[in-house]
Amino acid sequence: MSDTSRPALPFDIAGIRLDGPGPLTRQLVEQLRQRMLQGRLPAGARMPTTRELAGALGLSRNTVVRAYEHLLDEGLIKSRVGDGSYVTPPLAQMRPPAGTTDTWPAPGVPASTPQTPRWEALQHFTPSRTPAGPVRAFRWGSPAMDLFPATLWSRLQAQAWRRHNTRELAYGDPAGLPVLREWLADYLRSSRGLACNAEQILITGGAQQGIALAAMALLGPGDEAAVESPGYRSAAAALALQAARIHHVPVDREGLRPAALQALGARCRLVYVTPSHQFPTGVAMSLQRRMDLLDWAHRQQAWIVEDDYDSEYRHQGQPLAPLASLDNAGRTLYVGSLSKLMFPGLRLGYLVAPHGWLPTLARLRAVLDRHSACMDQQVMADFIAQGHFLRHVRRMRRAARERRDALLGAWARHVEPLGLPLPAPEAGLHAYLPLPDAALERRLAEAATAAHLEVGAMRQVGGLPEASARAGLVLGFAALPPAATSRAVQALAQAWRRALD
Incomplete structure (x- = not known):
């Protein structure tokens, strides 16, 4: 598309080059983000519509839509219904004041001197220890090792x-x-x-x-x-x-x-x-x-x-x-x-x-x-x-999502009726169950251990002191296949039902 046929945009697209490695969506996100950080897309500026930007850059509209969705997820832009998308105001605070520079200590010179061990x-x-023996249900911090090639x-x-x-x-x-x-x-x-x-x-x-x-x-x-x-x-x-x-x-x-x-x-x-x-x-x-x-x-x-x-x-x-x-x-x-x-x-x-x-x-x-x-x-x-790594990453992502969904589905059927709803994790390999007090945390953790299930009590996993008011349990979901996770949730519900009586 020639420059004269491009629609007028609210910012200069000169310099945007999408010919590097990686998906076009990722490249577009990176370049738009950098313009925001540099002030070339200032705080409060209205973004072009996805159709305008796609036409100007010769991209499919879906590529630009996905890029905007990613910027929304990161909080870099905000969308106003019927009015378009705008650069988020806090970005103006990210640029160092004029005339200031940050420097690391001189390269090659350690920034500290040796000290005695504390x-x-x-x-x-x-540090936490991984229990001996085979992986058991709800072990946190463990990926789907059964899928390792x-x-x-x-x-x-x-x-x-x-x-x-x-x-x-x-x-x-x-x-x-x-x-x-x-x-x-x-x-x-x-x-x-x-x-x-x-x-x-x-x-x-x-x-x-x-x-x-x-x-x-x-x-x-x-x-x-x-x-x-x-x-x-x-x-x-x-x-x-x-x-x-x-x-x-x-x-x-x-x-x-x-x-x-x-x-x-x-x-x-x-x-x-x-x-x-x-x-x-x-x-x-x-x-x-x-x-x-x-x-x-x-x-x-x-x-x-x-x-x-x-x-x-x-x-x-x-x-x-x-x-x-x-x-x-x-x-x-x-x-x-x-x-x-x-x-x-x-x-x-x-x-x-x-x-x-x-x-x-x-x-x-x-x-x-x-x-x-x-x-x-x-x-x-x-x-x-x-090329094995990227294929393995995709496989591990799919497996983690399937195993998360298995946990959430079984939880809704067997544990949530006990008055313990589990928030759906948007990322990662574990779910976090907030609890009202440390006494309940201890009681549920002990009941799970007695049932040969591994849950992480907040006072151990999160490094909290006994006096802390924060309480909860960490439940890993990636270590076992979906069917095994569903059976484990049923066993956990039985153990907790007795502990809550």
Whole structure:
């Protein structure tokens, strides 16, 4: 379509290029988002209609409709019935004030000095253990491991060993296998909308190590850190290795409350969050909260560690964009893991840092354990390169949605009549059942354990103190097939009926 035949638009589309990797919808979302962050699509601006933009860019209208739906899900635009779509006002707060710059500490120089282990703190933040034996119903944190293509993986391992040379048996790059980092960068750009390259990615021994490495790199003597409450207690354990103190910041229906960070003072230099799918409550952080959190990090010269632990499992709509993709100031480190897509025992994760910081992080990794197993990294790279990974991701997403639906259907029939409705999770691998008090939480958890069912009590899973008024249970639904989940829900209903009598 020639420029003269294009309809007039309320913003300049010059520079929009949809010829990169990944689906057209994802590319369009990324470029519109970037224009909003740069102010080229200012707060309050009216968006073109889907028909106008499709015509101007030579796209199908369905592609533009899906892009707008994604921007609506992220809170970047708002739709007014009969009046079109408008850029959300809070975006104006995201751009740093004119004349200000944020800089990381000098690349290659660790931001903190070694400190003695904080054994007292770790006693309060004991990481959770996976029970021995076969997977039982409602085990949280477990993907559909029965769907893992073990035969294919074994074949790729054999191929990798047949073609290896002796150099690959020596020590490798502490940052990780370059080809795997390249593939992961491509995947994160296309599937998560995270603009990054291989020079920003460190391969880690799972998300847990990534969190610990971030704390070691960013926290100095006397620095403090904050975590969500309730939240992932193993993250608090990792941060406690370096932080002088761990603060617990309340979570509500919009996620972590950034206003509570203001009261913690200048010593709080890092906050750990799960904004796309909060653990364990399952809420997504609102756009306004994300803006406030980025603003806090910018003003305090503090850091955000974003754990995107199960972002691929979005049961309604597209996965929400990471907080790191909205951060223009370079204050966010993005932590991811392959455990929830492959299998937890693989122990491969990644840490995406702002430009220039990979040498520091790689040196820290080398000090800890050199690097992840080279051959495991090679097999994972082959798994991605040959197209198996994306097919596996699609299969795992379908299975998680089917298993979630099986849980919800059986729950409505057998447990909800007991007065315990279960909110439908929009993402992830577990459902969260809020309860009125800790006494009921304890009674139901004990009854489930007696019935050989694994449910997560909030005081254990969420790291809450006994005195907390928050109560609830976490129920995983991905570990078992739908039929097994339905039978387990019936058994749970029987156990709870006796406990509630």
